[in-house]
Amino acid sequence: MALTLFVAVIGLVGPGAEFEVYDDALTATVFVSVLLTATAVAVCGVYWAAILVEPGWVTVRRALWTHRVPASEVDRFEPPRTYGSFRQTGLRVVLRDGRVLSGTAFNKGPIDSDSVGRAEAAELNAWLAMQGAFVVR
Known part of the structure; x- marks a missing residue:
C-alpha cells in the first residue's frame, strides 16, 4: 500500500503543476496537490x-x-x-x-x-x- 500511495502522490502533483504553467500561482499548485493527495489517502484508507x-x-x-x-x-x-x-x-x-x-x-x-x-x-x-x-x- 505504501508504494501505491507514493506513486499516487507523485502522480497527483502533476494536475496542481498545471496552474504553475499558466498563472505562476504557487498557492494554487500547493492547494490542488494537497487536496488530491488527501483524497488519494482517503480512498486508499477505504480500500485498506x-x-x-x-x-x-x-x-x-x-x-x-x-x-x-x-x-x-x-x-x-x-x-x-x-x-x-x-x-x-x-x-x-x-x-x-x-x-x-x-x-x-x-x-x-x-x-x-x-x-x-x-x-x-x-x-x-x-x-x-x-x-x-x-x-x-
Whole structure:
C-alpha cells in the first residue's frame, strides 16, 4: 500500500503543476496537490479497511491503524450499531478484557436494515468457536 500511495502522490502533483504553467500561482499548485493527495489517502484508507481472520489471529484494519490480536483474546464479534452512532459504527470485535475494536467494514447507512453485518458476525463467531476448540487454555 505504501508504494501505491507514493506513486499516487507523485502522480497527483502533476494536475496542481498545471496552474504553475499558466498563472505562476504557487498557492494554487500547493492547494490542488494537497487536496488530491488527501483524497488519494482517503480512498486508499477505504480500500485498506478490513477484518481479517487467520488461524490463531484476528486483524482489524482501518484507514489509520491496524490491530492484530490473538484469537484467544477475542470474546465475540458483534454486528454494527444502528445508523447514526458516532463511534464504533462498523463490525465490532469485543476482547476478553472488555475493549472493543471496531472495523469500518459493514458500516450501516441510512437505508440499511438491521440485518447488515449480522450474518457476517455469526460466521465470525462460528470461526471463533472453532478456534477455541484448538486453543489450549
